[in-house]
């Protein structure tokens with residue numbers, strides 16, 4: 001297969017590119033490096049079957065050519081991260097809505113299957129856990145920037161399903177829950193890389209709110225396996241799938257586990273949401289996926305538990321910190 005990965009220099013996209021190349025697919029990455037990093041794919045450059053374009057997916061000419069030359073599109077390009085959403089909502093809304101509009105429009109031009117990366121954020125602050133794909137969504141007011149991300153991703157889903165119904169474009173929607181692993185950056189707010197970095201530097205771990213909110217963290221390796229499984233499954237077309245683990249943990253417990261596994265001397269500090277994000281910030285108390293649909297469709301379930309992933313992230317972050325220290329020394 002010839003795969004096109006939008007956002008292929010990002011955290012999930014780069015792992016997906018690696019896995020597809022390993023099984024013999026040809027891979028083209030398009031990424032404008034707005035949040036992705038070239039170093040995430042640097043080790044793939046020169047491998048047979050791999051090519052990349054540093055370009056925005058809004059460049060119609062480039063996208064037209066790349067889509068016409070591929071067999072299917074993994075559309076992962078998006079503005080992500082709660083911190084980024086709150087600080088730059090215009091960029092988030094425009095990137096997510098215009099980007100997906102372009103991918104679907106050009107995908108339909110050449111009738112290419114589109115796998116769309118959506119998010120558990122679309123469930124909003126619903127308390128009906130575990131979240132089933134067909135459950136109602138509960139979102140806060142438009143005056144709270146956070147909800148713009150959920151709305152932009154929901155709009156992407158609506159548009160993809162509309163293309164499926166109206167033009168029989170093969171689409172598959174993937175709602176990623178909290179995905180973690182090596183290479184993820186904490187720059188845009190994600191909790192695990194932030195905690196691991198803080199722990200390794202023996203700095204205080206910043207737990208937002210009372211720390212009793214919960215999440216289920218999934219290894220990027222398990223997520224990539226799910227993505228490829230769905231791409232290969234004709235029966236997945238036209239459907240929405242949750243992709244996530246069901247190992248629920250409070251953020252305070254996550255902080256304690258990170259400190260223990262990293263052998264850190266760090267303490268925990270509690271930071272009010274208003275201070276961490278914006279006035280009146282709303283968080284979700286629990287977020288757990290119902291994964292019966294993807295289990296039934298392709299037999300997928302996660303294989304790596306939280307401690308296993310944390311150990312991998314800690315090892316990766318140690319290396320990154322060492323590299324950063326070396327670069328600093330070289331500059332001095």
Ligand code: UDP
Nearest residue numbers: 082189190191192194206207208213251283
């Ligand atoms: N969080 C935290 N400290 C941080 C960053 C995030 O306590 O330094 C919390 C955040 O408020 C949320 C959870 O960790 O309750 C997960 O945050 P993340 O941004 O990783 O993902 P989300 O589930 O919010 O999309």
